[in-house]
Amino acid sequence: xxxxxxxxxxxxxxxxxxxxxxxxxxxxxxxxxxxxxxxxxxxxxxxxxxxxxxxxxxxxxxxxxxxxxxxxxxxxxxxxxxxxxxxxxxxxxxxxxxxxxxxxxxxxxxxxxxxxxxxxxxxxxxxxxxxxxxxxxxxxxxxxxxxxxxxxxxxxxxxxxxxxxxxxxxxxxxxxxxxxxxxxxxxxxxxxxxxxxxxxxxxxxxxxxxxxxxxxxxxxxxxxxxxxxxxxxxxxxxxxxxxxxxxxxxxxxxxxxxxxxxxxxxxxxxxxxxxxxxxxxxxxxxxxxxxxxxxxxxxxxxxxxxxxxxxxxxxxxxxxxxxxxxxxxxxxxxxxxxxxxxxxxxxxxxxxxxxxxxxxxxxxxxxxxxxxxxxxxxxxxxxxxxxxxxxxxxxxxxxxxxxxxxxxxxxxxxxxxxxxxxxxxxxxxxx
Amino acid sequence: xxxxxxxxxxxxxxxxxxxxxxxxxxxxxxxxxxxxxxxxxxxxxxxxxxxxxxxxxxxxxxxxxxxxxxxxxxxxxxxxxxxxxxxxxxxxxxxxxxxxxxxxxxxxxxxxxxxxxxxxxxxxxxxxxxxxxxxxxxxxxxxxxxxxxxxxxxxxxxxxxxxxxxxxxxxxxxxxxxxxxxxxxxxxxxxxxxxxxxxxxxxxxxxxxxxxxxxxxxxxxxxxxxxxxxxxxxxxxxxxxxxxxxxxxxxxxxxxxxxxxxxxxxxxxxxxxxxxxxxxxxxxxxxxxxxxxxxxxxxxxxx
Numbered sequence: 001x002x003x004x005x006x007x008x009x010x011x012x013x014x015x016x017x018x019x020x021x022x023x024x025x026x027x028x029x030x031x032x033x034x035x036x037x038x039x040x041x042x043x044x045x046x047x048x049x050x051x052x053x054x055x056x057x058x059x060x061x062x063x064x065x066x067x068x069x070x071x072x073x074x075x076x077x078x079x080x081x082x083x084x085x086x087x088x089x090x091x092x093x094x095x096x097x098x099x100x101x102x103x104x105x106x107x108x109x110x111x112x113x114x115x116x117x118x119x120x121x122x123x124x125x126x127x128x129x130x131x132x133x134x135x136x137x138x139x140x141x142x143x144x145x146x147x148x149x150x151x152x153x154x155x156x157x158x159x160x161x162x163x164x165x166x167x168x169x170x171x172x173x174x175x176x177x178x179x180x181x182x183x184x185x186x187x188x189x190x191x192x193x194x195x196x197x198x199x200x201x202x203x204x205x206x207x208x209x210x211x212x213x214x215x216x217x218x219x220x221x222x223x224x225x226x227x228x229x230x231x232x233x234x235x236x237x238x239x240x241x242x243x244x245x246x247x248x249x250x251x252x253x254x255x256x257x258x259x260x261x262x263x264x265x266x267x268x269x270x271x272x273x274x275x276x277x278x279x280x281x282x283x284x285x286x287x288x289x290x291x292x293x294x295x296x297x298x299x300x301x302x303x304x305x306x307x308x309x310x311x312x313x314x315x316x317x318x319x320x321x322x323x324x325x326x327x328x329x330x331x332x333x334x335x336x337x338x339x340x341x342x343x344x345x346x347x348x349x350x351x352x353x354x355x356x357x358x359x360x361x362x363x364x365x366x367x368x369x370x371x372x373x374x375x376x377x378x379x380x381x382x383x384x385x386x387x388x389x390x391x392x393x394x395x396x397x398x399x400x401x402x403x404x405x406x407x408x409x410x411x412x413x414x415x416x417x418x419x420x421x422x423x424x425x426x427x428x429x430x431x
Numbered sequence: 432x433x434x435x436x437x438x439x440x441x442x443x444x445x446x447x448x449x450x451x452x453x454x455x456x457x458x459x460x461x462x463x464x465x466x467x468x469x470x471x472x473x474x475x476x477x478x479x480x481x482x483x484x485x486x487x488x489x490x491x492x493x494x495x496x497x498x499x500x501x502x503x504x505x506x507x508x509x510x511x512x513x514x515x516x517x518x519x520x521x522x523x524x525x526x527x528x529x530x531x532x533x534x535x536x537x538x539x540x541x542x543x544x545x546x547x548x549x550x551x552x553x554x555x556x557x558x559x560x561x562x563x564x565x566x567x568x569x570x571x572x573x574x575x576x577x578x579x580x581x582x583x584x585x586x587x588x589x590x591x592x593x594x595x596x597x598x599x600x601x602x603x604x605x606x607x608x609x610x611x612x613x614x615x616x617x618x619x620x621x622x623x624x625x626x627x628x629x630x631x632x633x634x635x636x637x638x639x640x641x642x643x644x645x646x647x648x649x650x651x652x653x654x655x656x657x658x659x660x661x662x663x664x665x666x667x668x669x670x671x672x673x674x675x676x677x678x679x680x681x682x683x684x685x686x687x688x689x690x691x692x693x694x695x696x697x698x699x700x701x702x703x704x705x706x707x708x709x710x711x712x713x714x715x716x717x718x719x720x721x722x723x724x725x726x727x728x729x730x731x732x733x734x
Contacts, residue, residue, distance in 0.1 A: 065477075065478060129696070131696055131697050131698055132696040134479060134698060135479075135481065135695075135696055135697075135698060135701070138479045138481045139481075156478055156479055159478050160476075160478045160479050209575075230597075231594055231597030231598055231599075231681075232594060232597060234680075274682055274683065278597065278598045278681050278682075278683045279681060279682075280596075280597065280598065280679070280680040280681050281680060281681065281682060282680050291574055292574050292575045292576050292577075293570075293574050293575065293594075293596050293597075294575075294594070294597065312576075414477070414480070417480075417699075418699060421697055421698070421699060421700065424697075425509075425693065425694065425697065425700065426509040427682060428682045428685060428689070428693055429509050429510055429512070429513045429682065429685050429689075429690055429693075430512055430513050430516070430681075430682040430683050430684065430685035431509075431512055431682075431683070
């Protein structure tokens with residue numbers, strides 16, 4: 001409906017982020033420079049990269065990129081540089097499959113089973129936040145086969161030509177997924193990505209450390225600004241989740257706002273939050289809250305489901321609570337699996353992705369990570385009954401209909417993304 | 432005549448001996464530093480906003496450096512507090528380290544007697560355990576119902592439940608002191624151990640009290656070791672970020688190391704990390720110069 005958003009304006013004068021190039025040929029030069037310059041081990045490649053980028057230094061104009069959104073579904077072109085693999089191949093026995101993922105976000109048992117069944121060694125590397133992951137993946141020389149990004153970065157990954165299009169012949173198990181994920185707006189026809197998990201972003205707390213029922217507040221998000229919890233709470237070290245929460249608190253459903261007043265308001269409230277409650281900024285809620293480091297935090301639903309396993313033995317799991325708006329009008333997201341072009345074992349990568357989509361395997365993985373896969377067999381209505389999610393955390397179950405009216409974090413235009421990052425930088429520098 | 436005959440051999444010998452060190456410096460300091468500059472003054476790719484190093488100094492772009500400098504002071508100076516905090520924390524931690532390390536090193540060097548070997552081993556023991564592990568151990572001890580609070584409340588007798596890990600400067604300083612004090616003890620011990628016993632005996636023979644001996648002989652002779660040990664602990668503290676990450680994790684205790692860590696990992700901000708690195712380098716060159724001068728005057732005294 002809304003026209004494809006394109007950014008053509010110049011970055012603000014004195015932009016700290018360096019010049020951006022509009023010119024297409026120059027842009028591909030830059031891209032080549034980026035890939036060659038950082039991944040190429042040879043000095044010659046580095047030098048040629050420098051030759052390419054120097055010219056671009058002077059021309060600071062905008063760049064155009066395609067931004068996918070539910071209103072603007074995108075079917076990405078198939079990469080000519082990284083062709084999909086041939087059908088019908090088997091992974092080489094004894095070969096290595098490199099996976100890049102968040103910590104504690106994939107069951108070790110599942111990986112071990114796959115290793116035994118397919119005679120492939122899995123090497124897992126982990127990251128802490130999406131920005132860090134993107135930075136390392138872009139260097140290209142880490143040779144990751146599978147990467148688990150969030151959906152708002154898939155566009156960037158495709159446009160930087162870092163992904164290998166999927167050969168869908170290898171992945172018949174997609175039939176197990178919720179049907180809406182077979183043609184998602186961020187990657188029409190799932191040419192590059194397969195969904196891994198669905199999760200919401202809400203508030204978690206422990207009734208033995210927080211006496212009030214946070215979810216019963218008129219505006220539960222206010223709790224993060226309540227001075228009585230100073231030094232006793234944490235918010236997610238993920239700028240989009242944290243900043244989206246600030247917007248939602250103010251009733252702004254467009255968590256991808258480019259409106260400068262909204263952005264200014266968001267900055268002020270974020271800094272106010274920091275000064276009023278001195279939050280810890282981390283993504284280790286699933287461990288920190290159960291171990292008693294704090295009793296209240298912004299939380300991903302999967303971490304809430306997982307938290308009971310990290311509780312000390314003498315604490316009852318009944319103390320854990322999770323709040324998410326029951327009408328689903330909060331942050332609901334999904335993470336993906338993609339095959340990286342830089343990987344050396346794309347065949348094993350395809351087999352592994354298919355393996356993870358198997359109903360039994362993904363149920364086992366869910367049991368360990370707490371993050372719900374969008375599998376038909378795992379009906380949201382019966383997750384509590386079947387013992388996947390404890391009763392007191394039933395609100396952490398992601399309902400399929402959440403996706404009808406939930407708030408989605410989208411890839412931002414570059415200039416806005418820079419603004420968000422600068423606010424986050426200011427927030428994290430401390431006052 | 433003999434001198435002239437020797438000259439050609441020594442003329443090449445000394446530079447040759449310096450070669451490995453020079454090569455080491457070139458490969459592991461000068462070259463990486465140049466890369467830092469190339470990124471700091473370089474460009475950013477438009478899609479993933481990764482840094483693109485610019486190797487030619489004539490086309491360097493100073494906007495990222497300017498951005499950092501602009502935001503250190505003034506109304507928009509949101510980096511300023513973190514930099515001041517770093518100086519404050521590191522200063523306090525260094526003084527505390529010295530207060531702890533000096534007596535320990537002094538005792539070990541002068542009075543430990545036959546326990547000396549054992550004591551030295553005990554002092555080195557913390558090095559056997561990874562720094563990260565030692566910090567994680569503190570997280571366990573300091574959490575709300577951890578051992579420290581349980582001890583303070585004497586098993587529930589008093590209700591003392593400070594939340595140590597919630598962004599307290601004192602906890603961060605404690606972490607720094609605990610983490611770096613072994614690095615201070617060793618050079619101090621080496622320095623104190625080198626003071627000849629005869630000098631001290633001479634001072635006592637000439638009528639100085641124990642305290643006077645310390646004040647007029649031991650302390651001046653150990654001053655250089657103090658400078659060295661303060662430097663070897665202070666400089667790494669300046670770049671430390673994980674002590675802070677593990678023991679606080681709150682922006683309210685962010686140090687310059689955290690600023691570097693955050694910006695390195697943020698698309699489009701990598702160059703700013705280079706700016707902080709350069710700032711730290713400039714700041715740490717000052718004590719280095721003091722140290723070198725102290726070393727020179729020490730050499731003068733000896734000769």
